[in-house]
Amino acid sequence: MSLVSYHDTNVSLVHQFTMATNPKRFNLIFCAQGSALRIFDHLLPPLNQIIPLGQIGIYVADQVFYDRQLAGPHNFSDFPVSWLKEWEINQQANQIKIDRVKLQTYDELYGQPNLWPALIADRRIFLGPLTKYKQDYSPRLSYPRMLQRLQASIERIEQFINQVKPHAIIGFNMVTLDEFIFYLIARQKGIPYWQMKNAKINNLITLFPDPLRIASYLDRPRQPTISASSLNQARQYLQRAQARNSTYEGHIILKPPSLTSLFSPTIASKLIKSTIFSLLKSAHYPADHQSAGLSAVWQFNVVKPINAIKHHRYLSLHYMSPHHLPTTSYVFFPLHTEPEIALSIYGRYHQNQIEVIRNIAQSLPVTWSLVVKDHPRSLGFRTLQYYKKLLQIPNVRLVNPYLSSWDVIESAQAIVTISSWVGFEAIIAKKPVVTLGECTYNCLPTSMVVKNTSYSQLSADISRAINQYHYRETDLLNHIATVISLSFPINMYSDVLAKPNRHFDSSAKQSEQELWFSFARYIVSTIHSPQ
Structure with missing residues (x-):
């Protein structure tokens, strides 16, 4: 589908946008980690056709991928690109002398409410070096090294922003300390900061103006601006999803290990x-x-x-049989994989999921169970002791990770989640949902989704979610249509980032050149649109 059905971007709008930001050239900073560098390599030429570009700054993490990308054909050499490289900041941090007065000033100036969220967001700093492959909560850096790295990051990024003088900063998934610092400094300086995120609907990517306030962006009154086309696509999606056929592009295709x-x-x-x-x-x-x-x-x-x-062999002796689900009173909690931004950014107060589960279990009626399903991707990642601790909680029951989430949702009284997409599947299945973290569907009516803000209120919130539940399909359709109208269709994970074993959306009809020009137009029109 062409971009025109999402945003009608014509020459006069682009001219107006360029004049409103800079009468001559538009300066941009891109933030890229790993293969995300490909996105901006593809985007530079079409963006330059739409809005004449001036200074380009690119922050990049992953030196190995950077070297490989620039060793082959690329577009960066055709533009005045200034680079800020994560590995060079790492080297500078090793030599820096901690200035606690300066760090306190940074904390007060840029903090949200302090700078710990930026450190926690980066698993390569806050967790162990192999944390992507096994459960490892020991930080790679000591506390003094963290402070050195934080100070170096802010100093270099302040200098970089002052050098490039960007009219906007664009990133893709805020997963490093430096990307988070770019966001915090941009917010303090009034520089628009936009982040691409997977909408998890079809193959859509959404450009958010604030990566920490994703629900509020979708919560604005939009019904008059939602096109008939978007509403029709929303109905088609909802029909497929209610038939349990809602797999999104980039979804990891898993097979049981052998x-x-x-x-x-x-x-x-x-x-x-x-x-x-x-x-x-x-x-x-x-x-x-x-x-x-x-x-x-x-x-x-x-x-x-x-x-x-x-x-799996050990836990099979303890898994609750799926046949017992319909006759059991239970609430369902889907475990998040770790590390994941759903925890480190959107649920950082709930990173210890064992204690999250304990709190939920103790907030239920005494005769109810809490059914916990791990993500199949996590099998072999967590220690066996982790599961044994869960089984020690009296009313917690584990189910087979390879059991469909839809089957567990079907008989549940409610779903409690930090920010899992299983929560949205539960909404589609007409079940009450309680969320603990930030997620896009928090903007739905409280008769469908209750946002918990304190464990002391969790029992009351679960009761309210169940007793006052009312399915409102019109609101759900408007939410899906809003996401569609604010997003762009592109196979970002399976194609652009070339992630292995990812679901691929085969509905794309555009040539590669048309696709990237349309994506660039989408970005320009989105940045220009009033927030």
Whole structure:
């Protein structure tokens, strides 16, 4: 589908936008981690056709991917690009002397309400070096090193922003300390900061003006501006979703692990390549915290599958039978994978999910159970002791992670979630939902979604969600249509970022050149539209 059905961007609008921001050139800063650099490489030429670009600043994390990207064909050399590189900030941080007076000033100037959220957001700083591959809560950096890194980040980013003088900053998923600092400084200086996020509806990407306030952006009165086309697409999506066919682009396609997969030539090749990389890394990439070597490949491809099989066999003795769900009074809690921005950014007060589950379980009627389903991706990641601690909570029951979430939702009295997409599936299934964190569907009526802000009120919120529940399909359709009208269709994860084993949307009809020009027009018109 062409962009015209989403935003009618004509020449006069673009001219008006350019004149309103800068009569000659438009300065931009892009924030990219890893393969997200590809997005902005593709976007630069069409953006320059629409709004003549001036100074371009690019913050980049992942030195290995940066070197590979610039070694091949790319568009960056055609523009006056200034680079800010994460690994160089890491090197500077090692030499910096902590200035506590300066850090206190930064805390007061940029904090939300302090600067801890920026540190927590970056798993490569706040968690262990292998935390993507196994449960590891020990921070990579000591507290003094964190302060050094934070101080270096703010100093370099302030200088970078003053140098480029951006009219806007655009990022994709705020997953590093530096990206979070860009957001905080931009907010304090009044520089528009926009972030692309997966809408998890079809293959849509939404550009949000504030990555921490995603629900409020979708909550604005929009019904008069929602097109008939968007409402029609919303009805089609809802019909598919209620038939349990709502898989979105980028969704990870998972298969239960097997021992036979450990002996595949692919695994052997990965281990050999990672061994070579590990030997070269200390010499060529000493300050790059993004790219892992042999230990990560070994953990993910060998240790994790073996642990998944062992843990699944043990836990199978304790899983609640799906046949007992219809005769049990229960609330459903879907465990988040870790690390995940759903916890580190949108649910940072709920990162200890064992205690989250304990609080929920103790907020239920005494005869009710809390049914917990882990994400199948997490099997083998968590320790067996983690699950044993969950089973020690008296009214907690585990179900097979490979059981469909829809089957667990079907008989639940309610769903309590931090910010999982399972919560939205529950809304579609006409079940009451209580959320603990920030998520897009928090903007739906309180008769469908109750936002809890304190564990002391959780029992009352669960009761209110159940007793005052009222399904309002018109509001749900308007919400879906609003997301569609504010978003752009592109296979970002499966195609652009080339993430393996991701669901692919085959409905795209545009050529690559048309696609990126339309995406650029969408970005321009979105940034121009009144907030």
